[in-house]
Amino acid sequence: MAEKITICGGKLVVPNNPILPFIEGDGTGPDIWRASVRVFDAAVEKAYGGSKKIEWLEVLAGEKAFNKVGSWLPDETLTAFKEYLVGIKGPLTTPIGGGIRSLNVALRQELDLYVCQRPVRYFNGIESPVKRPDLVDMVIFRENTEDIYAGIEFEFGSEDVAKLKDFLKREFPAKFKKIRFPESCGIGVKPVSKEGTQRLVRSAIEYAVSQGRKSVTLVHKGNIMKFTEGAFRDWGYEVALKEFGAEKIDGGPWCRLPNGIVVKDVIADAFLQQILTRPAEYDVVATLNLNGDYISDALAAQVGGIGIAPGANINYVSGHAIFEATHGTAPKYANLDKVNPGSLILSGEMMFRYLGWNEAADLLVKGLEGAIGARTVTYDLARLIPNSTELKCSEFADAVIAKM
Numbered sequence: 001m002a003e004k005i006t007i008c009g010g011k012l013v014v015p016n017n018p019i020l021p022f023i024e025g026d027g028t029g030p031d032i033w034r035a036s037v038r039v040f041d042a043a044v045e046k047a048y049g050g051s052k053k054i055e056w057l058e059v060l061a062g063e064k065a066f067n068k069v070g071s072w073l074p075d076e077t078l079t080a081f082k083e084y085l086v087g088i089k090g091p092l093t094t095p096i097g098g099g100i101r102s103l104n105v106a107l108r109q110e111l112d113l114y115v116c117q118r119p120v121r122y123f124n125g126i127e128s129p130v131k132r133p134d135l136v137d138m139v140i141f142r143e144n145t146e147d148i149y150a151g152i153e154f155e156f157g158s159e160d161v162a163k164l165k166d167f168l169k170r171e172f173p174a175k176f177k178k179i180r181f182p183e184s185c186g187i188g189v190k191p192v193s194k195e196g197t198q199r200l201v202r203s204a205i206e207y208a209v210s211q212g213r214k215s216v217t218l219v220h221k222g223n224i225m226k227f228t229e230g231a232f233r234d235w236g237y238e239v240a241l242k243e244f245g246a247e248k249i250d251g252g253p254w255c256r257l258p259n260g261i262v263v264k265d266v267i268a269d270a271f272l273q274q275i276l277t278r279p280a281e282y283d284v285v286a287t288l289n290l291n292g293d294y295i296s297d298a299l300a301a302q303v304g305g306i307g308i309a310p311g312a313n314i315n316y317v318s319g320h321a322i323f324e325a326t327h328g329t330a331p332k333y334a335n336l337d338k339v340n341p342g343s344l345i346l347s348g349e350m351m352f353r354y355l356g357w358n359e360a361a362d363l364l365v366k367g368l369e370g371a372i373g374a375r376t377v378t379y380d381l382a383r384l385i386p387n388s389t390e391l392k393c394s395e396f397a398d399a400v401i402a403k404m
């Protein structure tokens, strides 16, 4: 009988037939979902011989939801993710400039999924744009609920931005003078809190400890944005020192945990050049929301692109989690059965590990490594792998299943 996943004493209780809500997604989402769900079911069947099975529950969001029920993000969808704890989603479109705000961000904020966890690793056989993609083995912990993604923006020409400018002019005249074109600007606000920073950094360090990683790097732009990004760095070190018994190295601020894990920091622009030139120096990365968004795509490109870039949005306290690829809806490829389902498949791998279904997770990796190793890949990897055979999205799913 299908049952809900629950949490007890901070540990997930996963039945053999868990109900997992999923959102198909916009654009290429349906193609990718159809391919991935077959791979997930095949992995579970092969790993557990019928003793475990997922009961998939479709919930609506995005264009499909709007067309069917007139809402972009129906309450029932949020309720399902709250109730069933763990789910998975395809990408959802966010218009640029005007229109609705991001549904992806809304889900993260509504469910308080404060960690956006994105592992980046190399698969043998892919020729990436860099010489040593195999040196990239990082896990990004991106803060997922605040920063400029909180969406506190005031549109140029609106009554609200006029009110805000009046307030700044009156209360903070020196700061207001620094606005270069006060008459013609919109304004965005960047909230970064101690609480939000510390729960993110705590999760990153706990992950590093549990997985035996070498270091945690706090990536920030604290030289320029001192009280947001700079504070992120300081509050991050505070967690390492006060909660994990770290000791400062040569007077700090770098520090070392009793088990040898180094907690260090780097300014974001330097980080983006060093991941190209010295990737082996970075391991677990903890960073703010916008930096994490840029870093995810940049690192994905280093190992073969966004077609194999998985992710998860997790609240490590409540247990709520929604797994999703790093990439978006790639609308030009919608319904062509063309794009790589690898990112969603690997997001499923993360999900299975989160559920404790490591055998099924291992099969997903085996299948993906097998298909890539045999040079039977979708268009994106075919561009990078000499003498490869280009497969459709659905055919790639078959190839992964065949190699499990």
Ligand SMILES: NC(=O)C1=CN([C@@H]2O[C@H](COP(=O)(O)OP(=O)(O)OC[C@H]3O[C@@H](n4cnc5c(N)ncnc54)[C@H](OP(=O)(O)O)[C@@H]3O)[C@@H](O)[C@H]2O)C=CC1
Pocket: 028, 090, 091, 092, 093, 094, 095, 104, 306, 307, 324, 325, 326, 327, 328, 329, 330, 331, 339, 340, 341, 343, 380
């Ligand atoms: N979490 C989410 O739901 C996210 C949603 N979005 C949304 O998606 C929409 C489109 O965003 P856009 O900036 O174009 O970014 P996308 O990630 O959707 O696409 C950019 C490029 O990445 C490559 N790509 C994307 N997905 C795949 C895949 N599965 N396999 C292989 N290659 C892939 C394609 O490259 P090429 O052209 O080289 O073939 C594509 O043109 C926007 O509305 C955005 O807001 C964006 C990111 C995350």
Ligand SMILES: O=C(O)CCC(=O)C(=O)O
Pocket: 092, 093, 094, 102, 103, 104, 105, 293, 296, 326, 328
């Ligand atoms: O919400 C969106 O449309 C974009 C989100 C995004 O780029 C990301 O989470 O990496």
Ligand SMILES: [Mg+2]
Pocket: 293, 294, 296, 297, 326
């Ligand atoms: Mg992104």
